[in-house]
Amino acid sequence: MINSAKIKTGLFFGSFNPVHIGHMALANYILEYSDLSEIWFIVTPSNPLKKSKDLVDENLRLEMVKIAIADEPRFSVNDIEFFMPRPSYTIDTLFALKEKNPERQFSIIIGSDNLVHFEKWKNPEVIITTFDVIVYPRPGFDALSAKYFREKVSLIDAPLLDISSTLIRDAIAEKKSMRFLVPCGVYEFILKQDLYSGL
Numbered sequence: 479m480i481n482s483a484k485i486k487t488g489l490f491f492g493s494f495n496p497v498h499i500g501h502m503a504l505a506n507y508i509l510e511y512s513d514l515s516e517i518w519f520i521v522t523p524s525n526p527l528k529k530s531k532d533l534v535d536e537n538l539r540l541e542m543v544k545i546a547i548a549d550e551p552r553f554s555v556n557d558i559e560f561f562m563p564r565p566s567y568t569i570d571t572l573f574a575l576k577e578k579n580p581e582r583q584f585s586i587i588i589g590s591d592n593l594v595h596f597e598k599w600k601n602p603e604v605i606i607t608t609f610d611v612i613v614y615p616r617p618g619f620d621a622l623s624a625k626y627f628r629e630k631v632s633l634i635d636a637p638l639l640d641i642s643s644t645l646i647r648d649a650i651a652e653k654k655s656m657r658f659l660v661p662c663g664v665y666e667f668i669l670k671q672d673l674y675s676g677l
């Protein structure tokens with residue numbers, strides 16, 4: 479199959495502990511301002527570089543992403559890493575997805591912070607030469623001067639909300655309502671499952 483006939487799919491990897499409106503706004507913007515037809519949220523059970531003692535069960539994180547994307551048919555969620563060795567190395571996931579989905583052309587979506595520190599990832603050279611990479615800005619990290627800024631890298635000037643899953647977890651632990659910082663339905667799920675309250 480020739481490349482142009484393939485479905486262009488963006489891959490947005492994260493712990494999503496929990497998914498928040500910063501993730502959704504970014505994915506929304508990239509979907510509208512790139513040539514991607516769809517974005518898959520890949521829930522990472524165990525980020526090789528980020529150990530969090532507050533990490534809730536991966537199935538709960540998957541459920542929250544399912545709730546978040548329910549109204550957008552061009553978004554989907556994928557649990558492939560649940561069935562792969564831990565920690566979750568993106569290179570291994572990318573090749574597994576490529577093999578299983580020959581009808582798709584994958585682009586990995588990363589922040590400029592990750593591109594600047596790409597040498598910390600497993601096999602960065604292989605990722606950057608094999609896959610398309612869409613980079614969005616993170617303040618303080620200049621993608622253009624990164625060692626791994628190559629021809630397969632494209633920059634997208636997405637607006638960012640200055641919030642994180644850490645902020646939400648900490649606030650919930652302090653009994654603050656975070657209803658509007660997470661996608662519709664996710665806050666109710668957090669309360670019902672009693673997540674993050676005892677941190």
Ligand SMILES: Nc1ncnc2c1ncn2[C@@H]1O[C@H](COP(=O)(O)OP(=O)(O)OP(=O)(O)O)[C@@H](O)[C@H]1O
Pocket residue numbers: 491492493494495500501504530588589638639640641642643644645
């Ligand atoms: N507010 C945001 N806007 C845009 N991208 C974000 C935002 N927060 C996180 N991301 C990006 O989304 C991806 C997945 O993020 P992750 O699930 O680790 O969320 P996080 O908010 O950074 O989590 P934590 O606070 O637990 O470290 C990461 O590559 C991260 O750079």
Ligand SMILES: O=C(O)c1ccc[n+]([C@@H]2O[C@H](COP(=O)([O-])O)[C@@H](O)[C@H]2O)c1
Pocket residue numbers: 491492493522525526527528566567568569592598599600
């Ligand atoms: O493959 C690696 O070596 C690797 C190292 C660090 C991060 N990642 C992936 O990048 C995703 C986003 O990471 P982060 O640290 O920006 O939240 C995370 O969910 C992992 O899938 C992957």
